[in-house]
Amino acid sequence: MLPSFLAGLGLGLTLIIAIGAQNLFVLRQGLRREHVFAVAAVCAASDAALIALGVSGLGLALTALPWLVEVIRWAGALFLLGYGLLAARRAIRPSGHALAPSPETEPAPGSAGRAGTAVRSRLAPVLLTCLALTWLNPHVYLDTVFFLGLVASGHGEARWVFAAGAMLGSILWFFGLAFGARYLSRWLATPRAWRILDAIIAVVMIALAVSLVLVP
Structure with a gap:
């Protein structure tokens, strides 16, 4: 049982630790210290649901x-x-709300002068964006549902132990990324740094969008 669990944990982390739309969104929310727990929980729960679909065999329906x-x-x-x-x-x-952490959280070092002007985003739009970045990504169905489900089937009766390991990997990654991001805030305490981060996010998101169209 333990080898199957560790195999699931390893594969789950391998598939999820990559620069992608979902991870960049979680990182940005963590840096802003805004709805951090809710975002990490939605991502982890979505991953768990997708893993369960794959292990149950429904991934073959794709x-x-x-x-x-x-x-x-x-x-x-x-x-x-x-x-x-x-x-x-x-x-x-850039606007004020994009440059500072939430006013309801402790400001990042060097950002005390800006934190008071930050505008906290509403929870519902943030979670809807998070869900869209997860469930509208076709690669998540091919990787998490189909591929991971296929590998899990090779573990026979221990496939759900394998799935539990993969789910734990998602939980560790998303909560670690979301809450660990705040330690990067010291390097993102200026408007220039946030503009660079948003520029990187823009390039990655648009590149991913183009790849989805050009690469079936």
Whole structure:
């Protein structure tokens, strides 16, 4: 049982630790110290649901519904493009709420003068964005649902132990990324640093959107 658990933990972390739309969003929320627990919890819960779908065998249904993957691919590309353009606009014309942590949290070192003017984003739009970045990504179905489910099937009766390991990997990663991001705030205490971060986010999001369209 333990080898299956460790195998699931290792594969889960391998699949999830990569620069992508979801991870960049979690990182940005962690840096802003805004709805951090809720964002990490939604990401971890979504991953757990996707892993469960794959291990239960429902991931194989994707091969019989190619049109569904195609719909998700185009919807995801449009969403990533829109989010990337918003990040680009923040990089070019930053606003107060994009440059400082939430006023309800401790300001980052060197940012005391700006934290008082920050505007806290509402929880619902943040969580909807988080869900969209997760569930509108076609790669998550191919990697987490289909591939991970396929590997889990090789563990026979221990496949759910394998799944538990993969789920733990998601929990450790998302909560570690979200709450660990605050330790990077000392390097992001200036408007220039936030503009650079938003520029990086814009490039990655738009590149991902283009890749979804050009690479089936």
